[in-house]
Amino acid sequence: MLAEIITIGDEILIGQIVDTNSAFIGAELNKIGVKVLQITSIQDESSQILDALAQANDRVDLVLLTGGLGPTKDDITKAMFLEYFNDTLIENHTVLAHIHDIFKTHLKRDPLPSNLTQAMVPSKASILRNAHGTAPGMWMEKNNTVFVSMPGVPFEMKALLKNEVLPRVKVKFKRPHIYHKTLLTFGQGESQIQERITAWEEALPEYIKLAYLPSFGSVRLRLSSTGVDKIKVEYAVNKQMLLLSEILQDIAIGYEDETSLVGRISEILVEKGHTLSVVESCTGGSIAKSITAIAGASSYFKGGLIPYSTALKTEILKVDSRLIEKHTVVSIEVACAMAENSRDLFKSDYGLATTGVAGPAKGDTNKEVGTVCIAIAGPRGVMVEEFSLGDHRERVIAKAHNKALEMLLKELSKN
């Protein structure tokens, strides 16, 4: 069965916001065997919404819409549903009670008339509970296609999708099993990898699809297959993945399934009972941010320091100022000292340190923009590497962030 995601809102088309809803919905549908054929983003304009609904009706079995359900005049999705399904509004008492409850319990003020109009819903719609907001979801059908309208606020949409929409989709539609497995590699480009795996790729059965996903310094290789028999599908993909991992064993660092790089780091630290601290000069907090995004991080993450000026590296982190004078602040030597001293300062088993020139200016060093030194100090000593990561600030920071986490995972994975 096929689905289409339609996101509604001028702010998406003028680039004022990035549409993250579609990726979330796509991933959730994929997990339950629904193939997303297309994602369409359109403006809050009546003719465009009606056209998009009609076109999606021709293409797919399930259409999930987000956005345009707010209480203000610029939101017109509900009115378009009325027109497309030739329907009228009725008051839904459950929604009305829910709105009153949200205002009483959470907002602690009386709802305005515009808030109460959220309880007026199309008479033919099945109404889906929006636990975190006042605009309910709406499930309607036409010509054998199901249309579901959800709010555009990501937090509200996510809960509504998971608790209300997906369970109904599972009952309504027969779906095949879709399975993906992704190998993470780093150190070689996609054409180098393709050359190495040519023979394997040519022998790959037609029902397994290979995709190359290059990003900063790493390439992810995704195998996908679809079928009615879950066990057969997964077996076929895993068998090929094993062969692939063997060919690329020198550059493979693991699989990406549900967990991210930082998720696997978290698992290992919890499992081994080890703790971590970070000292981020050029990465400016981005590594700490990723680590602390994981629930339960406080059990292994001791803390972080962002010594954004050279003086702080000597004063708070106690890096020997002669070492900095001799080697400059962006050096293998200073990175090692930072990582080691991080262990002392934060009393952690592992210390991760980054120092580099993110650019565009060079700062307190004579090193080229893009030079980044990353060190990891742990019970087994210090590992350190110097990288040259280009001359674009955002990219240097993102690359250094990824390299640091890759090095950390590598170090933690050793016995």
Place this chain on the structure above:
Amino acid sequence: MLAEIITIGDEILIGQIVDTNSAFIGAELNKIGVKVLQITSIQDESSQILDALAQANDRVDLVLLTGGLGPTKDDITKAMFLEYFNDTLIENHTVLAHIHDIFKTHLKRDPLPSNLTQAMVPSKASILRNAHGTAPGMWMEKNNTVFVSMPGVPFEMKALLKNEVLPRVKVKFKRPHIYHKTLLTFGQGESQIQERITAWEEALPEYIKLAYLPSFGSVRLRLSSTGVDKIKVEYAVNKQMLLLSEILQDIAIGYEDETSLVGRISEILVEKGHTLSVVESCTGGSIAKSITAIAGASSYFKGGLIPYSTALKTEILKVDSRLIEKHTVVSIEVACAMAENSRDLFKSDYGLATTGVAGPAKGDTNKEVGTVCIAIAGPRGVMVEEFSLGDHRERVIAKAHNKALEMLLKELSKN
């Protein structure tokens, strides 16, 4: 004139990546007066790509495509261009020389045969230089519609769009002037705001469009207009915006134009010659990450500390342990002490501190999950607030991050 953005790649549809390219392209086109009618994301499948090209041809004057230009077998956009434009490949010597140069200068190895095939391009295409990669952009025309194919790697696409595509679009198409201005407000919901501005909204001229953009704790109000006369369009929007700001003066914190919240904070700090440090407990580095993303941050950002355990707040930050015992670590009092001590530790004019319970566990406090205290210490004293930000970790962190930056901007904006 109208445009459509088509992004190609299974990874978008299965939600493996978030499509950020579309927002970037949308914002750039909007700046030069090109209206994006639709964004379409489709799979690397020949029939879908051909259908999307044909449909876009009917709808718009300009089609910008990203993705599917890699050297590997799963990338088929170039082959689809050949089919759609009924064209054949020729070797382009400029591209070939560029590929050799990239390998020689940056990658320091010989190109593989698959890399060299990137120099084979459709004979009817105008070729656009991809400064940062080997896959060139392609500009082709059919039935009065221009189609431009660009690589999907954001860094390569951005430079190619700015340096090669937009200048050609400006020459090729007559465009009206599009102008947006966005007011940032915080403290009230969209229905409350709508109620307050009803009279103004009803008197708004038809050619000015109002949009409500709610996000965590804040609502942005965007006014948009389009016309041939730049001065008239901007004057009309600015006039209405002044009226709107006056009505909402108690909740308005400024305009969002090209600059973000953190961008404006940066401007004020540079202008006043003041410095900043942050101590992030519950926000775990996310504020420092935003601040250091701005080029030149090292001139005013002294550094940050992420004291992720209570012990570190007393040991490194020297917060009085009796204060913590008396009020618990998540309290107005401790937040104030953290912000003040941050000024001392980092020798900065301003110190920003966050302490809270991001959840799901409560940690070293008896406070409810979602309780966050934020303090800003500066030359004029300390401002502090306690918030209740819900029970969803990601959302608590994001909200606390936004609240902290809003408070900081408010404090910095005072004379």
